[in-house]
Amino acid sequence: MAFRMPAEWAPHESVWIGFPSSTDAWGEPLHRAQLQIAAFANAVLASGDGEAVHVIAGSAEAAMIAKDLVDSGVHVEQQQIGDIWLRDTGCIIVKDGDLRIARHFGFNGWGDRFDYPGDKSIGYDLAIAAGFDVTKADWILEGGSIDVDGDGLAATTVDCLLNPNRNPSLDKEAIESRLRDDLGIERLLWLGDGLANDHTDGHIDNLARFVGANHILIPQGAGSDDPNEAVFADARKRAEAFGCRVSLMPSVGRFLQDGEAVPASYMNFYIGNAAIVVPIYGVRSDDAAIAVLASLFPDRKVVGVMADAVLTGGGSFHCSSQQVPT
DSSP: OOOBOOOTTSOEEEEEEEOOOOHHHHOTTHHHHHHHHHHHHHHHHHTOTTOEEEEEESSHHHHHHHHHHSOTTSEEEEOOOSSSOHHHHSOEEEEETTEEEEEEEEOOHHHHTOOOTTTTTHHHHHHHHTTOOEEEEEEEOOGGGOEEOSSSEEEEEHHHHTOTTTOTTOOHHHHHHHHHHHHOOOEEEEEOOOOTTOTTSOOGGGTOEEEETTEEEEEEOOSTTOTTHHHHHHHHHHHHHHTOEEEEEEOOOSOEETTEEOOOOTTOOEEOSSEEEEEEOSSTTHHHHHHHHHHHOTTSEEEEEEOHHHHTTTOOTTTTEEEEEO
């Protein structure tokens, strides 16, 4: 059988979204992060087109809060989720025709940085509850570290996938082989560094995203004050040399929280069946980013949702979600 990871724009049966639940993990921004994740879930639901929305809360108290914040059609479930980043802790559903199975990869807290109860088991638990057969992979892979075009091409970063804090015994060729076997990835575009101060060691879903077969979207730096100006330029150069069609997205530019430049990115958008939800930050480039996505996906409604509080946890809407393809 030839199982392959579908592109995100392929039809979804449902989506799992993690809900901020722990004051210990989130601190003062917890309530605003809950409001923003609820707004994300509501935006996916409001678009319609048959995509069920499941919000996963980590406690009974958080589940009650979630039910108060989300629309009535959103399913709220209580699970031991750990933190909310289901893109990395959830299973990846792969397909061979109409057959679907869940790939459950190893997870080590982004290079042993964090260890929340539930992070290593939530992906398996959700997939089993949804009725999937689950196959476990014997290596570390976070879903946010790869992006696919559904046609056998994927992109990743050297910064993350070759970091020795994940799979120190695996070299480039071994990782490419495992991606081929586990996700049906036949060609791999290796970009270089990820965004500055990204504690995931450079996840691709903050840097570059496929928007069509062999068509990749990359930010354009906002000038010399942009901490990722060189990173974006290098990514574009590598993608073009690889033979990809490249479109450009505005950069958020230098975005400070508590005096530190943080990896705010429009690239952490979620592609649903009928809507694209893009994180915005209350800066002047927000509208331009929405316009770019609207031009690339004319069949979907593009919705900008504030994500500054979610960003304090280290990610955004794409990071918090994992889709289930039909």
